Structures are given as structure tokens and as C-alpha cells.
Amino acid sequence: MLHPKRALLRRAWFAALAAVLLSALLAGCGKKNEQESGLPGAGQGDVIATYDGGQVTQGEFDKYASFMELSDPTYSMYLQIPQFKEQLVRQFALYKALAGRATADQLKAADEDVKNFETSFNDAVKQDATLSDQVKQKNLTLDEMKQIVKAMSSGSQIANAKSGEFGKAVTDADIKAEYDKNKADYNIVTVRHILVATMDQSTGKELRSDEDALKRAKEVKAKLESGGDWNALAKEYSDDTGSKDKGGLYEKEEAKNWVAEFKDAANTQPVGKIGDPVQTQYGYHVIKVENREETPYDKLQQADKDALKQTIVDAKVQDYLQNEEKKLNIKVTLPAEPSASPSGSPSASPSASPSPSASPGASASAPASK
Structure with missing residues (x-):
């Protein structure tokens, strides 16, 4: 991924x-x-x-x-x-x-x-x-x-x-003030996760419906909570090629490196607890936060x-x-269009140009390999 x-x-x-x-x-x-x-x-x-x-x-x-x-x-x-x-x-x-x-x-x-x-x-x-x-x-x-x-x-x-x-x-001082707006972005987090994808990112082909993906994610969570092995279950269930062979592990990552929904879970989910499935555009993630440390401003990387x-x-x-x-x-003064698409209009901001579907905005899918 x-x-x-x-x-x-x-x-x-x-x-x-x-x-x-x-x-x-x-x-x-x-x-x-x-x-x-x-x-x-x-x-x-x-x-x-x-x-x-x-x-x-x-x-x-x-x-x-x-x-x-x-x-x-x-x-x-x-x-x-x-x-x-x-x-x-x-x-x-x-x-x-x-x-x-x-x-x-x-x-x-x-x-x-x-x-x-x-x-x-x-x-x-x-x-x-x-x-x-x-x-x-x-x-x-x-x-x-x-x-x-x-x-x-x-x-x-x-x-x-x-x-x-x-x-x-x-x-x-300006840089410090900007950091203060989103301190949690710089948390160093170690997580394990299993992704149940709804779409093949290389082809765009649907892998499973949203309903089926959620059902499968809940099944994975139940097995993990019953003592299931992360390594075995990640290999069997996860569609994240970057972590499935490592027990779903992402170690000591800055939270800002992840898509918003996953980042929020990594920053707020209780450490050591397997959370409810988290949905991103790629599907559903079953996440366990193993460790989370804040990064004070004076410890930030250059x-x-x-x-x-x-x-x-x-x-x-x-x-x-x-x-x-x-x-x-x-x-x-463009010629009048025969019809408009009211639901599909992008932002009027000049910087809101379309981007490839696999990289929406500044973030994309699931956590992934480096």
C-alpha cells in the first residue's frame, strides 16, 4: 500500500x-x-x-x-x-x-x-x-x-x-506557533493493524463490498481479542502488503505520516486496546496502539x-x-454548458486541483511501507 x-x-x-x-x-x-x-x-x-x-x-x-x-x-x-x-x-x-x-x-x-x-x-x-x-x-x-x-x-x-x-x-517563534496548532501530529506511535480493503489499489477493482469488509474486520477483531496471533491473522486477513508479513506492525512512526482517520485512531485510541474497525478510503482497519510518545518542540527533527x-x-x-x-x-466567458454536476464541484480554491485517486490531498490510504 x-x-x-x-x-x-x-x-x-x-x-x-x-x-x-x-x-x-x-x-x-x-x-x-x-x-x-x-x-x-x-x-x-x-x-x-x-x-x-x-x-x-x-x-x-x-x-x-x-x-x-x-x-x-x-x-x-x-x-x-x-x-x-x-x-x-x-x-x-x-x-x-x-x-x-x-x-x-x-x-x-x-x-x-x-x-x-x-x-x-x-x-x-x-x-x-x-x-x-x-x-x-x-x-x-x-x-x-x-x-x-x-x-x-x-x-x-x-x-x-x-x-x-x-x-x-x-x-x-513562528515555527513553534505552527507546531502548537497540531502537536499530536508529531507523536511517535507504534501500532499493529490489519486492513480489510474494499478496493484493489493497483487496478481500482472492487475486492469486496463495504458491508462485507466491515463484517470481515469485526471477525478479525474478535479473533484477536480471543488471543489470536497477530502474525498469523495479518497474513491471512490483511490487504496491506507493507505490513501483513510483519504482524501488521508499524514501529515508531510520526502520526502525521498516516491518513487522517488512521492518525486520529493512533493518537486517541487507548494504548494496548484493540479498537473498533476504523474506516478509511481503503477499507477497514483493526488497530492496536502498542506505544505512543509525545514529541516536545525542542525534540523535533530539523x-x-x-x-x-x-x-x-x-x-x-x-x-x-x-x-x-x-x-x-x-x-x-465560457460557453454555457448543457448541464452541470452540482455534487461534483471541487473547491474554488486555485490550489484544489485534482490529484491521483491513490493520494487524496496530503494523505492517502492506510499506513504503508516506507
């Missing part, structure tokens, strides 16, 4: 874009004398959005959307939702504006990202020739993808520069302090960009 805090890797040829995508899909800002972005499809089709200093046409957005679908196939589904599609148009306009503000040095850095992307793409094609066909099916070329990467990277340089500025201002600092910086950058966004006066 996947480790909760380790996001599912996208296609190998998008590895060079990881930081670019995260930055470019925030919010954006721009100047009225925006530089030409050199995006494929620019000027083609109807104007679907305007903003101070620029516009978005259907042709260039289609190219961008196709690129995003290649980087994350779930975009195909979300683009059917009018609310999300409108938000993606806004994001596209925002990063275009950001790209238009890049300095000469920032453009040079973007050129390096393009080179890295091209190398990654060519290496991946050698391993999987179908990638070229997939790109053609999306009506894209390598040169067009490079143009999109250049614009995205150019825009991200603006956010990166602001991030560095905010980072220098963060104090140890990596944790660095992560806390980055959380503070990210929030400041987001606030800054959202404030700048208001100055753009973006107006989206």
Missing part, C-alpha cells in the same frame, strides 16, 4: 515539472504590459477570458487542458464539471500573467526547466513508446509542450521569489521544523497571490 504522505508519482516525463506545476497552479498576478507568453493556440478560437493586460482564447486553453490531462488523467473527468473548468481557465489566465512578469534571469531558469522536461520526456519514450501516441491523441507536439512548460516555469519563478522573501522573515516553516511560507505566498489576483479583474 502507499505511504500516506508519499504522493503517487505521475508519469516519469513529468518529474521535471513537479515544482513548476505546484507553483503555477496557485493564483497569479500580472502587469498591464504583459510579455508575450508564446503559448500554443494563442489567438485561436473565441476569447473565453479577459484580464487586465491579456486574454485567453479557446485554442490556447484547449492545448493547456490537454497538457494537464496528460500530466494527470483525472483532469479529463473534472473538466466535465463547469465549475472546475471555469476555475482552470482562471488559473490559466493567472499563470499567463505571472509568466509575463518574469525577469531575464527567471526566463533563463525557465529554459533550464524546459531542457529537463525534454530530457525526461525523451527518456520516458524510450521506455514506453505509447507516450508519443498519447501526446498525438491529445493534439499536442513536443514543441508545444515545451512552450507550455516554459510559460508555467516562468510564472512559477515569481512565486518562488516571493517564497524566498517570506522564508527569510519566518522566526523560530526536517519537521523545515516542513513547518514551509507551511507558513506557503500560506503567506498563497495570501499574497490571492491579493494580487484581485488586481487582474479576470472575467471568464
